[in-house]
Amino acid sequence: MIKVLLFAQLRELLNCGKIEFPVSTAITVAELKTRLAAQGDRWHLLFAEQTVLVAVNQVLRDDNHYLTAGDEVAFFPPVTGG
Amino acid sequence: MTVAVQTTPLDPGALTNALIARVAEQTRADQGAVVTFIGLVRDQVENPVSQLFLEHYPGMTEKALETIVAEACARWPLGPLSLVHRVGTLYPGDPIVFVGVTSAHRKAAFEAAEFLLDYLKIRAPFWKKESTPEGERWVSAHASDCEAAKKWR
Numbered sequence: 001m002i003k004v005l006l007f008a009q010l011r012e013l014l015n016c017g018k019i020e021f022p023v024s025t026a027i028t029v030a031e032l033k034t035r036l037a038a039q040g041d042r043w044h045l046l047f048a049e050q051t052v053l054v055a056v057n058q059v060l061r062d063d064n065h066y067l068t069a070g071d072e073v074a075f076f077p078p079v080t081g082g
Numbered sequence: 083m084t085v086a087v088q089t090t091p092l093d094p095g096a097l098t099n100a101l102i103a104r105v106a107e108q109t110r111a112d113q114g115a116v117v118t119f120i121g122l123v124r125d126q127v128e129n130p131v132s133q134l135f136l137e138h139y140p141g142m143t144e145k146a147l148e149t150i151v152a153e154a155c156a157r158w159p160l161g162p163l164s165l166v167h168r169v170g171t172l173y174p175g176d177p178i179v180f181v182g183v184t185s186a187h188r189k190a191a192f193e194a195a196e197f198l199l200d201y202l203k204i205r206a207p208f209w210k211k212e213s214t215p216e217g218e219r220w221v222s223a224h225a226s227d228c229e230a231a232k233k234w235r
Binding site for chain 1: 145208210
């Protein structure tokens with residue numbers, strides 16, 4: 001399982017902040033996005049229309065990063081702190 | 083180094099005094115410069131804001147701030163340092179971020195303070211939601227923030 005977290009607008013769009021997603025073999029962030037986008041219209045919208053950043057185990061990564069079971073993957077919009 | 087994310091109000095005076103006290107506590111108090119920056123929640127004529135909600139990613143936020151602080155310490159000869167960010171509900175005029183940097187001389191302290199802010203704005207997982215007369219809205223990221231951070235590469 002991979003733990004998927006959503007923040008800010010993305011959490012509100014899905015009306016959900018956390019899901020567990022099953023993966024059997026190592027996949028990339030890009031592949032995870034494709035599989036999540038196939039889960040329904042709102043997931044599709046989330047990845048299709050917005051700039052989405054990704055952190056794996058709390059470190060910013062890109063779409064080519066490989067994921068393994070137990071990883072924590074967070075998707076969120078560009079940050080606006082400070 | 084003090085890095086903190088808190089829901090309670092920031093007290094810039096207390097944070098500044100604590101930083102100066104930490105300089106004095108050292109075996110040799112050799113930092114002659116203290117630079118502080120305090121960011122406040124803004125209410126603008128063209129963008130009236132009654133309230134601001136700050137969401138963050140607990141765990142990653144602290145890690146991201148510590149990484150940014152470590153990078154600053156690798157680039158400049160710094161003494162005690164403090165980086166504190168508010169989360170939760172804030173109002174116009176409330177301090178939202180405090181950066182305090184010490185160094186032997188002012189140039190490094192000024193530069194490091196600017197670097198910390200520039201990187202915090204593009205790397206630390208905070209998101210602002212404004213309450214306005216038209217309702218609530220998430221604040222968009224500014225391209226100018228990415229440009230500001232580029233000068234440190």
